[in-house]
Amino acid sequence: MITLQINGQSRDVEAGPDTPLLWALRDVLGMTGTKFGCGIAQCGACTVHLDGEAVRSCQLSIGSVGNRPITTIEGVGSSEIGAKVQKAWLDLEVVQCGYCQSGQIMSAAALLAHKSNPSDDDIDAAMAGNICRCGTYVRIREAIKKAATA
């Protein structure tokens, strides 16, 4: 049994320590907002925050997390920045199929937490790890800028 701090709550996870956080969230805790996309940290669909940093949960074993706080898409809206990002996403109607957008929003919220007014290059650097197959990139960029000024 491993205890994780997820979205401000202690959660007991019945799984081996080498289990990636992605599968612990989805299959053990039923928190399906975090998505499986590639399993090799190439697509960013599984992005969560660990200690405020955007990380790929498919590569993070639950045994390595310890007490560090985890935020997922289900909890990101409780922070001011997360809520602003979600709102900008809706205001600009970024979402198409939406499958990658959990990860996009988590990456964007982490970016804005570190850089309140990101440049295009900052956006490229922070978001290039998140693939959107529907091709919503133009609106993602605009929405990050909108959230930054909201």
Next chain:
Amino acid sequence: MRANVSAEARGLSRRELLKAGAAGFLLVSFRMPFAHAAGDTFAPNSFIRVGDDDIVTLIMPQVEMGQGIYTTVGMILADELDADFNKVVLQHAPPAKEYINPIFGVQATGGSTSVRAFWDPLRKAGASARAMLIEAAAQQLGVDASTCRTSNSEVIHDASGRKLGYGAIAALAATMKPVADPKLKSAKDYTLIGTPVKRKDTPDKTNGKSQYGIDAMPAGVKFAAIAQCPVFGGKTGHVDDSKAKTIKGVQQIVVQDDFVAVVGDTTWTALQGLDALDVTWDEGPNASVNSAQIWEALRTASTGNGAVAKEAGDIKAAFDGGTRHDAVYELPFLAHAPMEPLNCTVHYTKDACEVWTGTQVIGRVQEDVAKAVGLPIEKVTVHNLYIGGGFGRRLEQEMTVKAALIAMHVDGPVKVTWRREEDMQHDVYRPIYHNSVSASVKDGKIVGWTHRITGSAVIARWLPPAFKNGVDIDAVDGAADEPYGFPNLKVEYIRAEPPAVPTGFWRGVGPNNNFFTIESFVDEIAHKEKVDPVEFRLKHLDGNPRLQAAIQLVAAKGNWGAPLPARMGRGIAAQNAFGSFIATICEAEVDESGEVRVHRLVSAVDTGIQVNPDTIIAQLEGGLIFGLTAALFGEITIAKGRVEQSNFNDYRMLRINEAPKIEVHLIPSTQHPGGIGETGTTASAPALVNALFAATGVRLRRLPIDRDALAGRKPV
């Protein structure tokens, strides 16, 4: 405020749902996909349910996979019904003949047909229900129906100032005679159609609440991972599961004719178990097939005689004495690679089978699963959840059959997830195509045009009745009805199925190949004739004013003719396909090494009546990126009967740092609405290669683009 996409599965009552909607909460989930819920007092047709609590439930015949169709379909119905869109709940249709797509004759979502196919039936359904509500209100108020009007889910009698909500008269409306031929609204009376309505499905796609197929979690669900024979057509040989069984959490190994699966307490343990299995595959007859052979077979087939898809005028006379141009264009295999990997959850018992998935063909899933598990079709329930990217992959249902076969061995529900590598290596691939085109030019105009398309006939497998006289109507779509109306024209099709590799529909379908060919070739001819490519196209389009207008608009918005720095070029491509008329300009730069940077894409779009203009723009933006991704990077290759690519590291996707600026300009129109989801994908590749020619003078006739050729390191 945005209301919801259905509720009951989460245990919300209709009353709570309305309250939540009214309070501005954003909630979504799925009602069980059966139409008559308690409280749906007035159910005048297959699409509309009005409850006495004022909630209007609209049944969606088409699936939501990102194209915004739930909202678009909802808008069409709600506009004619004059329903308050904030009190509208959207619910997916069950498999049933009432929801068959009239264009296919199959309950399917694809081919940019949703609005084209359902525009008339949905409007009639809405208007008919509205007429019945008016009749009911008039009766209750004791007034003549003609003195009543409707607005925002109310029937209003202006003379007396009285109003009745739809909920209050739903029961009475249910006793009214259906109105067979209701009066439809004039365009000036639309309240939703033509406005940028916010999508109803998107709020919960930003907070993790939305449920895609892969998110189905029926109580007690187990998790499985699957491995299919890596060689197409191969079978399972010997399986040694002794090591896999020692992994903690691995519960079961299921061995089938051509795949194996491991069931575990999480997907992770199932994957560990799969990796620990020692499987010897019987690779079968395709074990030595490779890309070079497949291409050789296609090119050989292309020299035969084709089935004639279209013939007009006198080809021989047209080619007699004119300037002749010839070229060959080819397109590679492509994978769909939707972000949501293939998956399906099935709960099988000996009496019934329940399926959770996201599919573009719910009826076929029900049918094929029933056959696979040996149950009558009515014993199979299919829950169609959101699709995390379809692009044609989920027009197939073989993954649900495999999941059902696994579920037959499992006690309780099991979710089968394909790892990305498995998804990519067991796709149904966009076919490779070979195009031979010739044109004859006299007095600066193309007077003769022949186009022979060689490739797989996806239609022959997917919709056999539509495959007639040897012609695949999809493979020649956009070619047989080319936009320029060449007076002497011959379009032929040669069916050539690639050895080993299964083929399927892929976003943009047949027109991708045909407009890549037509628009590349027209561009080549324009340059050879030393005529500006925009001007050259326009002078062939007198019979196609809508496309002419799109080209003129895009030329203006896309700064056609304005100077560019060295190694940058602009290319144009025009198309009418899927009922839409679109012209696109691409601005691209090629560096000394042949690397390409696309700076800007501009499209002008006439898609007829625009139901939701913002959705149209979004579909163009996304479609252009989808097509650009393929043109820049996409190719599936085969070695030893296997797909060589496996994941996003070796099957590249365009990323945000590589994405161009995109502008989409909509052209107002009163024509029947066209299709839009496929269109952008078709547009970007020819616009790109034409821009690359303008930048470098190198004409690329194959995709993906060849950077060595662009850099002059090798001939084209």
